[in-house]
Amino acid sequence: MKLRLSWITPNQRMVLVVSLFIMLTGNYTFLNRVADIYFADSGHLAFFVSVFFLFAAATAFLLNFLAYRGLTAPVLAIFLLISSATAYFTDKYGTVLNDEMLINMLQTNVSEAGDLLSVSLVIRLLVFGVIPAVLLVRYRPNSMGPVAEIRGMLFSGLLLILFMVLCIAPFTSTYASFFREHKSVRFYANPTYVTYSAVNLAGRIFKDQGSQKISAVATDAKPTEVLESEEPRELIVLVVGETARADRFSLNGYARETNPNLQKEELVSLKNVTSCGTSTAVSVPCMFSDLTETHFSLEKVAKLENALDVLQRNGVEVLWRDNNSDSKGVALRVAYENFRTPEKNPICDEECRDVGMLKGLEDYIDQRAGKDILIVLHQMGNHGPAYYKRYPKEFEHFTPVCKTNELANCTREEIDNAYDNAVRYTDYFLSQVITLLKKYDGSHETAMLYVSDHGESLGEYGMYLHGAPKAFAPEAQTHVASVVWFGSNFDYKLADLLPYEKDHLTHDALFCTLLMAYELDTPTCSESRKTIQAQHNSSIVIGRQ
Numbered sequence: 204m205k206l207r208l209s210w211i212t213p214n215q216r217m218v219l220v221v222s223l224f225i226m227l228t229g230n231y232t233f234l235n236r237v238a239d240i241y242f243a244d245s246g247h248l249a250f251f252v253s254v255f256f257l258f259a260a261a262t263a264f265l266l267n268f269l270a271y272r273g274l275t276a277p278v279l280a281i282f283l284l285i286s287s288a289t290a291y292f293t294d295k296y297g298t299v300l301n302d303e304m305l306i307n308m309l310q311t312n313v314s315e316a317g318d319l320l321s322v323s324l325v326i327r328l329l330v331f332g333v334i335p336a337v338l339l340v341r342y343r344p345n346s347m348g349p350v351a352e353i354r355g356m357l358f359s360g361l362l363l364i365l366f367m368v369l370c371i372a373p374f375t376s377t378y379a380s381f382f383r384e385h386k387s388v389r390f391y392a393n394p395t396y397v398t399y400s401a402v403n404l405a406g407r408i409f410k411d412q413g414s415q416k417i418s419a420v421a422t423d424a425k426p427t428e429v430l431e432s433e434e435p436r437e438l439i440v441l442v443v444g445e446t447a448r449a450d451r452f453s454l455n456g457y458a459r460e461t462n463p464n465l466q467k468e469e470l471v472s473l474k475n476v477t478s479c480g481t482s483t484a485v486s487v488p489c490m491f492s493d494l495t496e497t498h499f500s501l502e503k504v505a506k507l508e509n510a511l512d513v514l515q516r517n518g519v520e521v522l523w524r525d526n527n528s529d530s531k532g533v534a535l536r537v538a539y540e541n542f543r544t545p546e547k548n549p550i551c552d553e554e555c556r557d558v559g560m561l562k563g564l565e566d567y568i569d570q571r572a573g574k575d576i577l578i579v580l581h582q583m584g585n586h587g588p589a590y591y592k593r594y595p596k597e598f599e600h601f602t603p604v605c606k607t608n609e610l611a612n613c614t615r616e617e618i619d620n621a622y623d624n625a626v627r628y629t630d631y632f633l634s635q636v637i638t639l640l641k642k643y644d645g646s647h648e649t650a651m652l653y654v655s656d657h658g659e660s661l662g663e664y665g666m667y668l669h670g671a672p673k674a675f676a677p678e679a680q681t682h683v684a685s686v687v688w689f690g691s692n693f694d695y696k697l698a699d700l701l702p703y704e705k706d707h708l709t710h711d712a713l714f715c716t717l718l719m720a721y722e723l724d725t726p727t728c729s730e731s732r733k734t735i736q737a738q739h740n741s742s743i744v745i746g747r748q
Contacts, residue, residue: 211362212355213344214275215267221279221339222263225394226255228331229290232297233258233391240385241377250374254381257370258392264363265398272352276343280336286394287332291324295611296588297666299390300397302404304670306484306501312528314543314554318589321609387675407502417536418506420493421513424723435692437519437575437721438568438647440636443487444629444655445527445584446669447684449474451626454686459601461626464634465686471700473685478657479710481680482670486656487531487581490710493727504532510717511537511579519721520574522567524560525581534579553592557582557632561639568643575721576647580636584629587659587668590621594628610667618661637688649690650720654713655683694722706739 237254241247269278292298346352371378382389390396449455453462454472465472479489479496489499491509508516515521515537523534526542542548542560550559560580568576585593588608601620605613633653640649658680660666669680685708689697712735715728 215359226259229286272346284332291327302400442653447655448658470688476685495711585625593625644690651688654685
């Protein structure tokens with residue numbers, strides 16, 4: 204046995220040390236959530252210890268087969284950096300780094316990334332990432348020959364498997380419950396879950412490197428009526444909101460006055476809308492797709508047209524203006540304008556404001572007389588965690604506010620105040636959109652539709668921001684604000700929509716809603732309308748009972 208233990212090389216011993224270090228310093232949230240479940244019964248202390256060593260061994264098993272000779276120290280150094288960064292965001296915000304969150308990170312621009320920087324992040328990375336990584340690379344042991352390294356790798360892997368079996372064996376029934384009923388807890392295991400997510404994302408990206416031919420959708424879309432040349436044309440502004448919770452709109456019964464401007468307008472607030480995802484990267488492509496959430500995937504949607512393509516193919520002038528990161532692939536084939544910089548956006552102070560997207564729209568509309576127009580405005584909205592940056596100083600109505608991106612260091616009142624001030628700025632922005640549309644009420648069929656991409660956690664259950672896996676995401680991240688305003692000439696009236704204001708609706712409805720607004724219909728949309736009507740009628744019957 205002494206001879207065989209000598210097969211474990213210095214590199215494999217280094218893997219074990221680093222794995223224990225990561226388990227101790229990078230898994231506070233994971234271990235805390237396990238403790239919350241099992242420490243109510245003191246008899247589960249042994250199980251908790253077993254979980255610690257099981258996941259440490261699983262980390263070692265993962266790293267064991269990535270660490271070979273001269274690659275060992277660099278690979279372990281990279282994992283130290285990854286685990287320290289992952290631990291910071293998991294511990295501070297309750298963030299789960301799944302493949303969708305990794306996509307969000309890859310698509311984050313410099314300004315958004317800057318909102319996440321903090322002194323505590325730098326300290327965390329230095330103490331638990333950079334310094335250990337530097338020491339590791341500097342004092343790495345000498346590698347043995349190829350045969351000895353491979354033998355040590357295989358032998359260590361076998362021992363780790365046996366050790367994991369020994370960890371599980373005394374608690375098989377408890378582990379069966381843990382893996383079956385507490386899947387969400389395992390998402391916080393660091394670095395195993397983020398590694399799994401990265402590999403999964405890399406596989407998806409590699410798979411998508413093939414043909415990127417875009418397939419047409421809704422080719423059977425047909426006009427529901429033939430317009431005379433002198434009849435008013437549609438002019439619709441679709442505002443894609445950012446991080447706006449439905450329960451923070453006073454239009455929906457929130458006690459604070461967060462919609463002082465919209466409350467003066469004749470409109471309908473749809474009070475029960477659920478988002479397709481919990482991140483911009485998922486929700487925005489999903490809401491414009493005809494796939495519906497059930498069949499949606501980022502791989503599929505990248506190869507399909509969306510509602511904007513269908514409208515443009517049927518003669519609608521489509522313009523996307525963006526004050527967020529980008530359109531997430533939705534506006535690749537329509538006119539696109541970036542309003543994140545002062546070169547394009549005339550209203551910029553600490554950052555460029557959403558209301559700046561309205562500048563020049565009158566000229567755009569006037570130059571397209573006699574044509575149907577759809578203008579999409581993608582907001583910066585309530586993008587966190589620096590909510591205090593999302594509105595000009597004069598909109599700081601609720602005080603005191605949280606003036607840091609480290610939300611856990613603020614009181615709940617300060618976070619709520621900053622977030623609600625940003626909602627009030629969205630209220631002002633939407634009122635300005637309506638004011639613009641009213642100028643064309645006599646010449647066009649005007650309408651505004653506002654819908655947020657997802658919601659936001661503001662400290663409930665120890666969670667902040669958004670992006671939690673949809674399977675266990677809190678309602679705060681999926682229950683989104685949505686508002687509809689119609690001009691006097693629009694085909695549909697608010698009275699037609701009012702009965703549905705409390706019905707459960709989803710982002711799935713947007714695709715057909717846009718087609719219907721421009722007098723286009725498909726068999727799929729006809730069935731969708733029937734389903735919504737049936738659900739509405741059913742809810743009325745249940746309500747009467």
